[in-house]
Amino acid sequence: xxxxxxxxxxxxxxxxxxxxxxxxxxxxxxxxxxxxxxxxxxxxxxxxxxxxxxxxxxxxxxxxxxxxxxxxxxxxxxxxxxxxxxxxxxxxxxxxxxxxxxxxxxxxxxxxxxxxxxxxxxxxxxxxxxxxxxxxxxxxxxxxxxxxxxxxxxxxxxxxxxxxxxxxxxxxxxxxxxxxxxxxxxxxxxxxxxxxxxxxxxxxxxxxxxxxxxxxxxxxxxxxxxxxxxxxxxxxxxxxxxxxxxxxxxxxxxxxxxxxxxxxxxxxxxxxxxxxxxxxxxxxxxxxxxxxxxxxxxxxxxxxxxxxxxxxxxxxxxxxxxxxxxxxxxxxxxxxxxxxxxxxxxxxxxxxxxxxxxxxxx
Amino acid sequence: xxxxxxxxxxxxxxxxxxxxxxxxxxxxxxxxxxxxxxxxxxxxxxxxxxxxxxxxxxxxxxxxxxxxxxxxxxxxxxxxxxxxxxxxxxxxxxxxxxxxxxxxxxxxxxxxxxxxxxxxxxxxxxxxxxxxxxxxxxxxxxxxxxxxxxxxxxxxxxxxxxxxxxxxxxxxxxxxxxxxxxxxxxxxxxxxxxxxxxxxxxxxxxxxxxxxxxxxxxxxxxxxxxxxxxxxxxxxxxxxxxxxxxxxxxxxxxxxxxxxxxxxxxxxxxxxxxxxxxxxxxxxxxxxxxxxxxxxxxxxxxxxxxxxxxxxxxxxxxxxxxxxxxxxxxxxxxxxxxxxx
Numbered sequence: 001x002x003x004x005x006x007x008x009x010x011x012x013x014x015x016x017x018x019x020x021x022x023x024x025x026x027x028x029x030x031x032x033x034x035x036x037x038x039x040x041x042x043x044x045x046x047x048x049x050x051x052x053x054x055x056x057x058x059x060x061x062x063x064x065x066x067x068x069x070x071x072x073x074x075x076x077x078x079x080x081x082x083x084x085x086x087x088x089x090x091x092x093x094x095x096x097x098x099x100x101x102x103x104x105x106x107x108x109x110x111x112x113x114x115x116x117x118x119x120x121x122x123x124x125x126x127x128x129x130x131x132x133x134x135x136x137x138x139x140x141x142x143x144x145x146x147x148x149x150x151x152x153x154x155x156x157x158x159x160x161x162x163x164x165x166x167x168x169x170x171x172x173x174x175x176x177x178x179x180x181x182x183x184x185x186x187x188x189x190x191x192x193x194x195x196x197x198x199x200x201x202x203x204x205x206x207x208x209x210x211x212x213x214x215x216x217x218x219x220x221x222x223x224x225x226x227x228x229x230x231x232x233x234x235x236x237x238x239x240x241x242x243x244x245x246x247x248x249x250x251x252x253x254x255x256x257x258x259x260x261x262x263x264x265x266x267x268x269x270x271x272x273x274x275x276x277x278x279x280x281x282x283x284x285x286x287x288x289x290x291x292x293x294x295x296x297x298x299x300x301x302x303x304x305x306x307x308x309x310x311x312x313x314x315x316x317x318x319x320x321x322x323x324x325x326x327x328x329x330x331x332x333x334x335x336x337x338x339x340x341x342x343x344x345x346x347x348x349x350x351x352x353x354x355x356x357x358x359x360x361x362x
Numbered sequence: 363x364x365x366x367x368x369x370x371x372x373x374x375x376x377x378x379x380x381x382x383x384x385x386x387x388x389x390x391x392x393x394x395x396x397x398x399x400x401x402x403x404x405x406x407x408x409x410x411x412x413x414x415x416x417x418x419x420x421x422x423x424x425x426x427x428x429x430x431x432x433x434x435x436x437x438x439x440x441x442x443x444x445x446x447x448x449x450x451x452x453x454x455x456x457x458x459x460x461x462x463x464x465x466x467x468x469x470x471x472x473x474x475x476x477x478x479x480x481x482x483x484x485x486x487x488x489x490x491x492x493x494x495x496x497x498x499x500x501x502x503x504x505x506x507x508x509x510x511x512x513x514x515x516x517x518x519x520x521x522x523x524x525x526x527x528x529x530x531x532x533x534x535x536x537x538x539x540x541x542x543x544x545x546x547x548x549x550x551x552x553x554x555x556x557x558x559x560x561x562x563x564x565x566x567x568x569x570x571x572x573x574x575x576x577x578x579x580x581x582x583x584x585x586x587x588x589x590x591x592x593x594x595x596x597x598x599x600x601x602x603x604x605x606x607x608x609x610x611x612x613x614x615x616x617x618x619x620x621x622x623x624x625x626x627x628x629x630x631x632x633x634x635x636x637x638x639x640x641x642x643x644x645x646x647x648x649x650x651x652x653x654x655x656x657x658x659x660x661x662x663x664x665x666x667x668x669x670x671x672x673x674x675x676x677x678x679x680x681x682x683x684x685x686x687x688x689x690x691x692x693x694x695x696x697x698x699x700x701x702x703x
Binding site: 189 | 495545548552697703
């Protein structure tokens, strides 16, 4: 414990030497928003845009609890997605602070709470469920054409969750959770005995499945992920099996396409309580952060070495995003917004808001 | 590897055991685990009695065996209500909680599933039930067979197909609850070993009281912003909604209160435990004074007032545990940690 703290201090001073002390994102004239799905204390569902000072903000009420979101490149738009078994995605305009569009999944489909744009900002790729046969899909929408639905690309599996675009601009990396749900059954997990999760790569043009990596246990649901500039992917699992078993909860696809699971110390894995939420890469270094709301922890990882750099306490640690300077912004389901970086022994509270942040920051 | 680790844990528990016995009072999680083990044992036993009762009825259907069957169904269902506040551990495996009671059922999936099997050329066995949906696997599907209007005043249940379906469900139910009891005992090492489970247990009981207040009473009674709707109540077909609420309260008294008392004694806050016990007893008394069904009370003002009193008592009980006791014990409940995605 003592040694780990010393190590952190040493690493911290190295990082401080490399990055400016200021943590704000590059200044723009407009406000830079953090977007997140939130609930208010009375249980109402909203999409919040919060400035980095935590003070300026706007809230848009939505009918279903939302989950993740993505920014549209070269625009001031963000899209936030209803979580399963929700059926809407909402386009938010950061300038007008208004809802620009709401797009329905359509009869017989629901979303899983995540999507990503191509580099031009034209095509939006959204994970979805086709209810008739529980097929996991990537649905493609054309943002230049009022978000018209273009086509579906099947994943040959159940329960796709978060997806991101690889640095090549052509490949999607997708966490296939493997869990079957149906709106008639609410949030009941219908296939826990026969799950088949995977970390997948897909050609976004042809829909061809380029790789399918299976976790070491069939109940390790691969959910959330992020990609580094060199193409390294870190993904987090949620274990749906017995809570008294310990399994790895983080996997890595390195820049050469080699798949592995991180062997963290057993007590660290146990402290996550079988559940990871957000994954975020620092855009500055090869470090990644993983949040674990059930364990009230955030992990900082050296993705290249597959090593744990820090293991910090943060209550109901939820959404995470890089701060542009090598550190991270992390939201808490209990209302706090924190900055986490290697040069701090503990998360720094930036603002406390009277709302419950969902698991992702955009 | 996993088995080896569990053996290791067992050894640790055995080594630690004399220490906890030496203390004046057992530790809260020891008390909880033991009390809940007895509740799961009762659920498993009651489910086996139900399975046997269904088999007897189907062999020679008559009115007295049918009455016995209904009683055994209700006893087992009540035994399940008593442990419903445990929303972690083995009950989460394979969605067992949902298997035992799929509810709420806004689309009448239970009715649709039962009718699907009644029209099938051959009745299912317990394995077929195990492979099918949660809507056919538990107490609500049995309730449909015993009480729904579509079952023609009870005569239709003696039909061989219907009886075979009922027996398959009761066998699956007995299998599930027996596995649940066995797994709960095996889970003991882990539960006692991990201190986080103290908070988990508290949070689980708070969640159960919130569900009682909001979902099991508030929504069907029309107290949650939408008009009253009796079909949102659980066990509306058998008119046992309030009886099941009372069973859940009794389950908290037997399975939860003793461990909570020990925990609050350790925290030097015994008056809070006494306040919780008194409010629980008052609520239980209020529940047992009400008619067993919820739907009829929606139409009679006096009965509705009785239900409102029960609702308020449960609300106070939830506040006591979720606010005052949770604050005293430093329990912080999460948003994503309890219902993330």
